[in-house]
Amino acid sequence: MEAETQGLVEAAQRGDRAAFGSLYEHYSRMVNAVLLARVHRQETGDLVHEVFLQAWRALPSLREPAAFPGWLARIARNKALDFYRRARQEEELPLTLEGGSRPGEDGHYILAMVRSLPEAYRETLLMRLVEGLTGPEIAALTGLTHESVRVNLSRGMKMLREKLAPGSWEAGPSAERQS
Template sequence: MNVLANNPAEITDLELVQKCQQGDTNSFRLLYQRYEQKVRGTLYKLCDRELLDDLQQEVFLKAWKSLPKLRHCQYFSTWLYRICWNVAYDYSLAKKRDRTKILHQAKESLQDLARVTNHHQTGLLQLHYQDIIQNALQNLSLEHRAVIVLHDLEDMPQKEVAEILSIPVGTVKSRLFKARKGLRQFLELQGVNL
């Protein structure tokens, strides 16, 4: 006897599932029609509306692919709702991961922007101070500039500076004192507090 010849409402889930497991796609179509609104309603309550159609299709696609493995055919509705729950849960996890990923990317972008801005500001500030120092050095005589560059900026000992410049160590000390005083005065005039 052809099961589908009967009124579809009188055919049990068990009969339809058994026919599906034999490859009858028409029986699956009847199961789909029977559970379509129930699955959709469940997904609607568990997930966003925007992907409702896709999620519903995913539930029934998974059901179709897994139906041959269903051992307790009399529990089809419970099994189908379990698939529905798994799809909704997977969607929720993916959405949470995406949201976390987006938040993480946004946080990284803000941190990168802050680093670039800070680096840019620090770089600009350094350039500004370098310009001021350079102007201050240019404001000194060559003899005073040489002593301060070699000793303070190049970290050479006073004795070595004296040898390089062919002057006594006492002269190096004297020039250093005057050069530092001249730098300090110039920088204070530029608004740099030391």
Template sequence: MTANTSSTPPSDAELVGACQCGRTDAFRELYRRHQKSVRAMLGHLCDPDMLEDLVQEVFIKAWNGLPKMRGSAQFSTWLYRIAWNVGADYRRSMAQKRKRMQQQEIAHATTDSATNSLQHIHHRDLVRRGLQHISSDHAIAIVLHDLQDIPQAEIADILQIPIGTVKSRVFHARQMLRQFFHQEGISL
């Protein structure tokens, strides 16, 4: 880290530079600043039981990737990109697991009381399930925009897509979630 004589804390860029020189204390500060946002983003996309492991995976990948980070990149944007990739990988693996489980359930079909238990599901779980029913591209766009309040231009940088695509994904994700909630008996 550069010598900082004022009371202003070092910027993310200064901390990244210090990390690239091997300063683990600088990385601890980056973790402290950004872990809540990463946790919140992944919390909307992933199973809460796996959340801590996935957050740690994001920061391990960030630490390992810091030597290759471009100087022009904004750390938070770069970190969200890593988190998005980790979340997308997790969602793909869970989708495959759910598909295998559904095939097993069909083979062992019995009376299902899922309809009754759906009435007791907490709002957050319902949103998470809704997000699992839409594509990863749409889910990450709506999580970043509506749940994390990240501006569309920054989302475009994070996902490396045009801003028009961000707007389209948010719009369509909202429609898909409304339809999911309607199917679940929730009117908005």
């Protein structure tokens, strides 16, 4: 896959829009997961497009085409930071949800718990759980080794299970941030 990506990047650097479209198709799920680790789901769609628009404009400055996946992930991380710099506030999740449901059963709460994990685990977990990517696909997209992805997924899932275990959810996400 690395050689294919490199060829597409080089073609896109020469102005080939179809090649860049192929890069978009291949890497948009990774970019979405990187963004989802940092911003609300409803914001990720527009931000994915902004990331690729910025990448298209900056592509001529990319010196090493093989570095494209990591370079693109960095653009996505920076785009998420810029999103919050524009004075948009992240909505705090309530400690209890309407209807008396257990917070651990709510998707927003689970996403908040994933976001509270260390960054290395957040992105790989979201690529796996939300985007449905396999370990080898995550490794290919991120440039991490298969072993690193496996370890990140394993440790991240363990930490997430601990956060969502019965009894641990009563403290809520704000208590997680204070510790």
